[in-house]
Amino acid sequence: MRIGELSKATGVPVPTIKYYLREGLLPAGELSSPNQASYGDAHARRLRLIRALIELAQVPVATVKEILESLDSDTEPLHEQIGRAHRALTPTRRLSATDEARAAATTQVSELIAARGWSVEADAPALATLVDTVAALRTLGQEGLVAHLDDYADAVERFTRIEIEGVTKNPTRDQLAESVVIGTILGETLIASLRLLAQESISADLWKNR
Amino acid sequence: MRIGELSKATGVPVPTIKYYLREGLLPAGELSSPNQASYGDAHARRLRLIRALIELAQVPVATVKEILESLDSDTEPLHEQIGRAHRALTPTRRLSATDEARAAATTQVSELIAARGWSVEADAPALATLVDTVAALRTLGQEGLVAHLDDYADAVERFTRIEIEGVTKNPTRDQLAESVVIGTILGETLIASLRLLAQESISADLWKNR
């Protein structure tokens, strides 16, 4: 495949493909002469993955790059690969909550994790986000929602179980890693849109008339 | 409160507050003289909400504005307000999936909605995203995940139930609307970080050794 055909096959404009090549999201094609390269099926698949992450899941280009790098390092233990992807996915927190709100939230979150028996490291990136979110919800007067944190965790565990099931039948380790990462990221988009639909439906039922 | 005190109270820099005022995210303070305004507690709360949406939930400024406008229009039926917020929250899709993949995804999604008895309008913004996501997952060879769509929907309904419960005890309609919107948006951040934690824990258990 030449670049034009790759573009046609995926619907991604040639200049954009060139941009991804420049940024190292997409590996270079095989050069047959100084200005002629050929791309294979792997390129097309990779490109489709890139677009899904960027368009659908709104993952920034730099983050996509990190994620792909972690996917490509198949010497690394799977758990490490996933951790890297998680880290790339979690924006470094900008503190904003007051200290007391954070303290209360930290306690609640630690208790939740202990109660669930989750084994997460203290510096897990998602931990800070969770604490900040709980603190924010409290600060915004939404303790009604925070009170159900445990129920949220219940439902979330359900997702995780679904995903494990949908993913562990992958034959090779590379495919497994890819599935986990795709599942993590596009799964979020999936859940978000399902949630919006469910809400719309409920809202229509409950509040048709004010 | 003068603007400096508002800044101190919320941790938001003065120039940023001025920017939000310019953009119409924050209503102007009460002018006592041409260059002296006073801000109340409502401003502080509003500002904290703005920051939570922008920092934590990564909602674009323009979208925050739309959402706040819908919150402030308390003549509108609640269901309409929520619909407006949903629309603001859903980026207008740029099509990318192939026609056949979209067709298959559309069928699967319609069946899901019918089976669940959800009442969603055909032009619901989240519907397009869901279809695109399902199509993308298929295209990326993740039919293992798509096969469990129904289980995802199950878990999602669980969230919705939790939220309804945590939210309907709000006394006034305005507070109810605010809770729903905050719950929708920060709830997503909450779910996302919980999911990452649950995954990390599972991944540690299952794949410690490659």
Add this chain to the structure above:
DNA sequence: CGCTTATGGATACTGATACTATCCATCACA
């Protein structure tokens, strides 16, 4: 063989977003 088109690679430009910075003519208040 010649001509049009496509290509790889490099560099420059663009539009959107979210702030920051600067100015200035007031005002508050010590």
Add this chain to the structure above:
DNA sequence: TGTGATGGATAGTATCAGTATCCATAAGCG
């Protein structure tokens, strides 16, 4: 009375995600 903050306006900045342009070369067609 003068030092610092304020409201309002305008301008500047950094980052991001592409687009556009150039050029020398290569491919495919007639």
